Amino acid sequence: MGQDVVFSPFQLKSHRLKNRLGVAPMTRMSSPGDSIPRKDVLEFLARRATNGAAIVFTEGIVTDYESAQGYPRQARLLTQRQIDAWKPVVKSIRDAGAVAIAQLFHCGRVAWPEVNPAGRIIAPSAVAPMQQNPLTGKPYPVPDEMSRFDIEHVVRGFVETAKGAVAAGFDGVEIHGAHGYLITQFLSTYSNQRTDDYGGPVENRFRFAREIIRAVRPVVPADRLLTFRISNWGIADMEVSLFGGSQEWQGLIRLLSAEPIDAISVSTYRYADKAFGTDKTMAGLTREETKLPLMICGQIHDRTACEDALKDADIVLSAKSMLLNPNWVEDVRQGKTLPLHKSSEANVAYTETPLP
Numbered sequence: 001m002g003q004d005v006v007f008s009p010f011q012l013k014s015h016r017l018k019n020r021l022g023v024a025p026m027t028r029m030s031s032p033g034d035s036i037p038r039k040d041v042l043e044f045l046a047r048r049a050t051n052g053a054a055i056v057f058t059e060g061i062v063t064d065y066e067s068a069q070g071y072p073r074q075a076r077l078l079t080q081r082q083i084d085a086w087k088p089v090v091k092s093i094r095d096a097g098a099v100a101i102a103q104l105f106h107c108g109r110v111a112w113p114e115v116n117p118a119g120r121i122i123a124p125s126a127v128a129p130m131q132q133n134p135l136t137g138k139p140y141p142v143p144d145e146m147s148r149f150d151i152e153h154v155v156r157g158f159v160e161t162a163k164g165a166v167a168a169g170f171d172g173v174e175i176h177g178a179h180g181y182l183i184t185q186f187l188s189t190y191s192n193q194r195t196d197d198y199g200g201p202v203e204n205r206f207r208f209a210r211e212i213i214r215a216v217r218p219v220v221p222a223d224r225l226l227t228f229r230i231s232n233w234g235i236a237d238m239e240v241s242l243f244g245g246s247q248e249w250q251g252l253i254r255l256l257s258a259e260p261i262d263a264i265s266v267s268t269y270r271y272a273d274k275a276f277g278t279d280k281t282m283a284g285l286t287r288e289e290t291k292l293p294l295m296i297c298g299q300i301h302d303r304t305a306c307e308d309a310l311k312d313a314d315i316v317l318s319a320k321s322m323l324l325n326p327n328w329v330e331d332v333r334q335g336k337t338l339p340l341h342k343s344s345e346a347n348v349a350y351t352e353t354p355l356p
């Protein structure tokens with residue numbers, strides 16, 4: 001791979017990315033009762049595109065009014081007003097020559113009763129995370145085990161929200177299958193103890209993800225993108241390896257690659273870490289099993305890290321550097337010495353302080 005890989009174009013289906021740098025999805029908890037993010041939060045996304053990002057992901061957008069919401073003030077894309085609010089943002093991102101993707105999110109068991117309008121907490125099995133909820137200081141409640149009816153209802157929420165994203169003009173949607181939220185909860189034996197078709201062997205645990213992908217694909221026009229995000233770590237009980245080893249991970253990637261998706265986004269805690277006791281990174285293990293375009297994220301903060309990460313992936317996503325440094329893309333281009341930001345610095349994302 002040549003020296004200029006970071007600023008070389010990449011063909012993502014019918015979309016030509018001008019470089020390999022993107023804004024990772026970031027929840028901002030800025031949407032009050034109407035589930036529409038604050039104006040400055042929407043403008044922030046457009047500004048990152050103007051400043052050079054080739055692809056911009058939205059915050060995780062909750063997929064229904066019943067059980068999907070896991071944090072206060074999350075966004076939705078289900079009503080005409082919500083759709084209309086995103087239209088100018090998407091247009092600005094596209095006018096800047098970048099690709100706009102809406103991320104679709106269901107929290108599953110990572111929730112508490114007061115946080116979503118219907119107060120329902122559902123998951124593959126009636127098992128709560130071990131740790132306490134840092135936002136409430138209390139244990140996470142034990143979720144209801146999802147029935148077939150619940151599963152179908154949740155799948156419909158993903159479909160309806162994907163339709164909303166298409167109506168708002170987004171270039172694509174991402175199914176959030178990472179970070180220990182609902183889809184991960186099905187994928188991992190850590191949270192899935194079902195004995196029906198949705199539990200047990202990896203093919204069964206993958207069934208829920210596959211049903212969502214196959215239901216969403218037909219409402220996403222062929223010229224738009226459908227991506228899937230996956231990780232081996234979850235936001236609650238963060239130290240737990242959600243999958244048993246490289247074989248299980250690679251088996252999942254094979255299953256995912258057989259689905260009608262356009263890219264896989266692998267989220268890591270630190271991209272350079274060797275995975276599952278092998279001598280390969282998460283991206284390296286993933287690349288071995290898929291020909292799909294691959295995005296990688298996790299502490300990729302400067303030009304050297306970008307070049308290194310792109311040895312095993314096609315696109316680098318950054319959250320904290322993109323959040324805190326409006327000139328990150330240009331700083332990377334110039335090869336500047338750049339800080340590795342701490343998680344605590346990113347807490348500003350959840351305040352009303354407008355970001356540059």
Ligand SMILES: Cc1cc2nc3c(=O)[nH]c(=O)nc-3n(C[C@H](O)[C@H](O)[C@H](O)COP(=O)(O)O)c2cc1C
Binds near residue numbers: 026027229299319321
């Ligand atoms: C403020 C904030 C909000 C986040 N919200 C989401 C989200 O909605 N969906 C998601 O997939 N990841 C989310 N993440 C995780 C990031 O996309 C990314 O995977 C993680 O921060 C590691 O990347 P980094 O080292 O470049 O920050 C969030 C991260 C931050 C800092």
